[in-house]
Amino acid sequence: MFNNQQIMDLPKHSDISFKPLADKALLHTQLSSLLFYIPLIGALIAVCYFNEAFANNAQTYLLIGMPILVAVSMAYNIISVRLRGFAVRDHDIAFKKGVIWQQVTVLPLARVQHMEIHQGPIERKLSLASIKLFSAGGVSADLQISELTHDDCKNMRQFVQNYRQDDATTQAALVDE
Amino acid sequence: MSNATLEDKASPIYWQKVSPWALLYFVVHFSVRFVKDGLLNLLPMLVVFVTQVENKLFWAQAAGGIALISLLIYSFLYYLNFKFSISSDNEILLNKGVFKKERLTLKFGRVQNVNIAEPFYFTPVDLVNCIFDAAGSVSQEVVLPGVTKDYAQQMRKQIFDFKAQQQQEVQNTEQSKTDTIENSLSISNKEIAKFGLMSNMAILAMAALAPFINLIVDFLEKQIIAKVEGFYQQEFGMLASAATFAMITLIVLLVFAAVMLSVTMSLIRFYNFELYFKGQKFKRIAGLLERHQLSMSMDKVQSIVIKQNLMGRLLKRFTVECLQASSGGIVAGVAAKQNKQTLVLPVLNSEQVDSVCQWIYPWFNSKKLAFKRAERALLYKNLGFYSLLPSVLVFGFCFITDINTLISLGVLVVFSGLVTLSYQRYGYYMHEDNGRFYMVVRKGMIGVHYRVFELYKAQSARSISTYLMRKSSLKSLYIQLASGFAFMPYIKQQDADFIIDFTIKQIESDTRSWM
The missing domain is CATH 1.10.287 (Helix Hairpins)
Structure with missing residues (x-):
């Protein structure tokens, strides 16, 4: 049987301090x-x-x-907008949203298949952007974080890409061993 | 190393041609494609033809003749240009096309499955189609038609050997022990017929007839109902109720025809069903018109779904599905099933379910799964929204329109029963086996639906809560998988948080490949 009392050092997603969206x-x-x-x-x-x-x-x-x-x-x-927030951790991205139904989604970086950055006409004027992170099996994007600054989006994309390259390197090293 | 690669790349490509019998495959293939894709585009022309053209028979014959000759010529040219090669870089190269020449390269590493299909038209010459399934998309599928069975099996072995070599680090000693054990399962055709009763294939067939419903109704009214009505009037002298009896007879006949159709479709799909499990791989052979071989590596299985609908409960049979990764949600999931990526075990009794599941999850015993149920708040909420509210609305409607208001009581009783059944079905169970962690999620109403998966294969995790749920320290849990999802509503907040944290930890710390 599964025992959930033994693990003491489990990182808790409920302790995440979420960063608010962009000012605009x-x-x-x-x-x-x-x-x-x-x-x-x-x-x-x-x-x-x-x-x-x-x-x-x-x-x-x-x-x-x-x-x-x-x-x-x-x-x-x-x-x-006040209830929305995101957090980029070492191995995953967390996002919370919702007024009536509040949702907290945690997407591990190792499961990100591809990403998209979107900028609509108003977003371009306000230097904002949305990032969509896709994993396998989802109906659309697993995580869509809108109204971030364009720089935040690009940084996030870079971070995920670097993580995936590092991950691939680690996997390759394991194969070599 | 780079020199070696250059030498390899410089090595000549030896193109091979498929057997001339493959021409048959191309003719059938393009005919099917014409019916599926082309016919719809020709619909406007067909309307013009039906409404405007005189001497229809002559022109229809002429058009049919031209289409047939064009199809044969195109198939022949396609056959002439169809060449393949297995390169020294472990790639399948394919040259094809008539007007638009295509060169397709498929690396062995990207091949998910190698399926061997034995269409009925190849049976006399003992040839098969070797299908390389790349990434779940039909467009990424490579088919070598009209090759010998030995060659197809050799190809499959070569590709799986290559992939096994690539994934050597994943295989531990425990797996190598089980490699030597072969398990098998065969399902009798009598059992397969039962699947026809359980499945919704007849409904699908009916749905396909939906566009022609007006024509069908007209035909039935003129040709059948009138005659049956006349028969009842003549034979039994039932003047008043002859029409009603005729209608009932027709409905009974239609239901019977739908059931028969469903049984036939099941037999066509799963005739002489055989399943083998050896070396961490499933191999399924089934089919009446086409003996289709499906191979699936155990590590490709993202989750197992065990389903039992109302008919299944009456027959005490389950359907088991081993699901592979599909991107694009429900639509892709359905496409994956149609594309034969999903291993479906149509009719199994509970012992067979346990034994098949144990091939993948050795700990699995359906009788020992101690499910944790949803909290009672879910029952109260659903009773309020899905039982009380509709019955109040029905009561209001009955009151205004002067209908017997007791109907609303009936609605309340029936809906409350269904809501309670649904509440009782919800449950989850977590299990640890040799350091690996698994979850089973149960749902249903009249039927039951289990989803079994290993936690590290999850894609993301989510908690959902409303204000009232948070006041009661409750949360709903949603785990996204590469094939579907697991949803468990209204569990204790601390349990939901723990499952999410633990699942995320499993995903992030497990170095095994999830695909």
Whole structure:
């Protein structure tokens, strides 16, 4: 049977101190949200302008509902960004996220198959980027950390690449032995 | 060393051609590809043909004739250009193509499996297809058609010997002891037929018919239902209920046909099923129209899934799947199964399940797995969300539409039963054997599903918790594997944290190759 009492020196992921995202992360999240809401509000205004019957029925609700929705969404974004954090350890990368369902994912560097760095138009303006780390068997990226500084992303990629080369060297040495 | 490499590279390549019988393979292969890929593209032309063209029979014959001749010519040219070579650098080189010439190089080290398929059209001449499976992708598969069985087996041995040489450090003395032991299992065709009853192959066949559902319904209505209805009216004088009886008869016949279809498909796939386990490798031979040989190294197995659905429970049979790495989630997992990368053992009784699993995990004994169950909070949450809430909604609907509100009570009872069954199924078990650590995760509802894997093969680990879960010191656990995942909801926070930490430690400290 398995015994979980014997091991005393197990590194605990719950002790990890997570680093917050980039300073401009919140700004990027809010701008991305607005990019969703502004066309939606524009479309609703257009419908109200051209369809008087719809406007008479829905205008009041929309005038009250939409600002509340946008405000709630903005507040949610603030909490969401504050709750996100990442940590690069010697052998793995940890990432926490989530407001209602909080998740902590630990991805060992030895299992990273490939990486991608993404920069959207707003991210480029704000010098931000997202890194995606893929392992085998996942539906998409096992770990996607958005709203890091571009430099952080590049450093992380370099760190993982170096780790994999070191790992390969260690494996090769083992084979030689 | 570099000189030697240069000499090797300079050495001439001796190209070999496959047997002229391979032409048959190319004809079949391109016909299948035409039906699978090309037909859909020709659909607009087909619509124009059906609606616009007069003298359809003549033009259909002419088009069919041209297509057939083109297929034969293309296959012949493909055969002429198809050459392969086994280089001294332990590579398979392949020259192929008609309009677009391709040179394919596949290193022995990248070959995952060498499968030997024996299509029915090669049986009289005793030839086989030798399939080199590279990385789980169909496009990365190399097939040498129409080679002798001896040559294919020799190729397989050569590649596996090379790979074994590469992985020498992984093999310990304990493994070499088991290498000499050969285990085998054969499943009778009667048992295979049972798999037809258990599997969902008929549903898949039905799904394939979905686009033609209108045509089928029209046909059934005109040709069968009317006749059966007339028969009931004439023979039994049932005027009022003849239509109902006709409909019931049709449904019974359709279900019977679906079951028969499923049984037939199972027999085609798993006819004369034989499984061998020797030298840390599985070899499975099965199939009616095509005797397909699948080889899989034990260390390639990422996890074992043991499944039993409702029909399986009635028949007391399980299905076991040995899964290899697949990238791209569920879609790739399904593709992997279709691509025959997954070793499926279709119908096993519980003793056979234990004995097969023990070939890989010697400690495995399904009767001695002491599962730790999910906490009761999961039951309360699921009862609230999936039982109480739907029954309240049904009650509201029944109340508004003036239907008997007792229906909502029925919904509550049935859903509560299902939720409780699901809660009871969830469980995990961890085991240590000779310094290696394993996990078994159980889930299900009416059926049951076990996933067995060695911890170091995991890809990543994740904990999930809500505010209420954290207040109750609970967490859900998610372990990503190279083939699927293991999920265990609502366990004690300290247990979940420990499993994650321990799994990560296993991954990071174990130097064995996980692939």
